[in-house]
Amino acid sequence: xxxxxxxxxxxxxxxxxxxxxxxxxxxxxxxxxxxxxxxxxxxxxxxxxxxxxxxxxxxxxxxxxxxxxxxxxxxxxxxxxxxxxxxxxxxxxxxxxxxxxxxxxxxxxxxxxxxxxxxxxxxxxxxxxxxxxxxxxxxxxxxxxxxxxxxxxxxxxxxxxxxxxxxxxxxxxxxxxxxxxxxxx
Numbered sequence: 001x002x003x004x005x006x007x008x009x010x011x012x013x014x015x016x017x018x019x020x021x022x023x024x025x026x027x028x029x030x031x032x033x034x035x036x037x038x039x040x041x042x043x044x045x046x047x048x049x050x051x052x053x054x055x056x057x058x059x060x061x062x063x064x065x066x067x068x069x070x071x072x073x074x075x076x077x078x079x080x081x082x083x084x085x086x087x088x089x090x091x092x093x094x095x096x097x098x099x100x101x102x103x104x105x106x107x108x109x110x111x112x113x114x115x116x117x118x119x120x121x122x123x124x125x126x127x128x129x130x131x132x133x134x135x136x137x138x139x140x141x142x143x144x145x146x147x148x149x150x151x152x153x154x155x156x157x158x159x160x161x162x163x164x165x166x167x168x169x170x171x172x173x174x175x176x177x178x179x180x181x182x183x184x185x
Contacts, residue, residue: 017046051073053066097136102122
C-alpha cells in the first residue's frame with residue numbers, strides 16, 4: 001500500500017490537467033506546460049479540482065509505480081504554478097561565473113574557462129558581489145530538468161573536504177576533514 005500514492009493532488013487556480021486515452025498526462029499553467037506518459041496499469045482521474053492516482057491491480061511492479069507517478073504529477077503541478085529555483089555558490093579563490101544568454105562561463109581554477117549551454121527551459125542568472133561568493137541562480141518549471149542541469153554544473157568542480165572549495169548548493173554544509181597530522185616523534 002502506497003501512502004503517497006493514495007493522497008490526491010490538489011489542482012491550484014489557473015492550472016489545467018488533461019489525460020488522453022493512451023495515459024498521457026498534460027499539465028498547463030502560467031509558467032509553462034509539461035507532459036508525462038503513465039503506465040497503463042495506473043489510472044489517472046481528474047475530478048472536483050483533484051487528481052487521483054489509482055492502481056488497476058495489486059501486482060508488485062504496479063504498486064511500486066503508484067507513489068512514483070503521484071509524485072511526478074505533483075511535481076508537474078507545482079512546477080507550472082510556482083516553479084522551481086536552485087541557487088549554487090562557487091567557493092574558492094578566483095572562482096568566477098558569468099553568463100551571456102543561455103551560455104554559462106565558469107572559471108574554476110583550471111587552465112581554461114568552462115562554457116556550458118543551458119536548455120531554453122531553464123532561466124539563468126549569475127550574481128557577483130564584492131566580499132561574497134559568486135552565485136548561480138537557476139529557475140525552471142521542470143523539476144527533473146533543473147536538477148539535472150544543477151548536477152552537471154556541480155560536476156565541473158565538486159566540493160572537496162579539506163579546504164571546502166568547489167560548487168555548493170546554497171545552505172549545504174561540507175563535512176571537513178583534518179589535513180595531514182604533524183609527524184609524531
